[in-house]
Amino acid sequence: MKKKKCSTCKILKELKKFHKCKSSADGHQYQCIKCRKDYDGKHNSYVYNREKKNANARLQTKILKIIKRDYPEVYDKVIKRINELKAEATDGQD
């Protein structure tokens, strides 16, 4: 059985432990399936969280603009309340 060294974990593994990849010399990816999976998992959750955060920030900005325009008398109170909630949310973290 032909073996190949994974570029990430540096372990010599059987070729079947690597995903196939037509563009590489031996027809397999440089990372083993396990490392590839770890990488994708980390990468996807990072991108997902970042997108979610951005979407929330955009939504909040939109809502605040509407409140400022249509309900200027409560705008300051809303901002104050948001800051309080933010402070509560970060409490106990770290």
Ligand SMILES: [Zn+2]
């Ligand atoms: Zn590996």
